[in-house]
Amino acid sequence: MIIIAGELHVDPADRDDYLAAVADVARLARETGGCLDFAQAADPIDPTRINVYERWESDEHLHRFRETGGDGPEPPPITAADVRKYRISGVEEP
Template identity: 70%
Template sequence: MIIIAGALYLDASDRDRYLAGVFDVARLARQAVGCLDFVQSPDPLDPTRINVYERWESDDDLHRFRSSGGPVPEAPPLRSADVHKYRIASVEQP
């Protein structure tokens, strides 16, 4: 299993416009083969931050979606990003 998680940063005044611009990306990702979850959401404490969480069955599924030529979002530019890919070897109940 692959998890992509982290945060995107942009001007607070651009956050809602960014999220609206990437709405279709989330919808398409959730319909993609191998996508277990996909969300970009506003952080409740930091108005400049968007939380990113994706969960994929495999690298192949992630790469297939990312290279599918889907919509190019019309979104304001990011100031920075701190997003990482995690390879999960096992899963258990909390």
């Protein structure tokens, strides 16, 4: 299992526009084989931050989705990012 998680930063005045521009990406990802979860959401504390969370069955599924591109509106620029890929070797109940 692959998890992509982290944060994107945009100008606070652009955050709603950014999220609107990428709103369809979550639906498209979740319709893609191998996508277990996908979300980009406004952080409740930091007005510049967008939290990113994706969960995929494999690298192959993730790469297949990334290669599809998109036709939506161009989002406002990202000013900073810290997003990482995590390889999960085991899963258990909390």
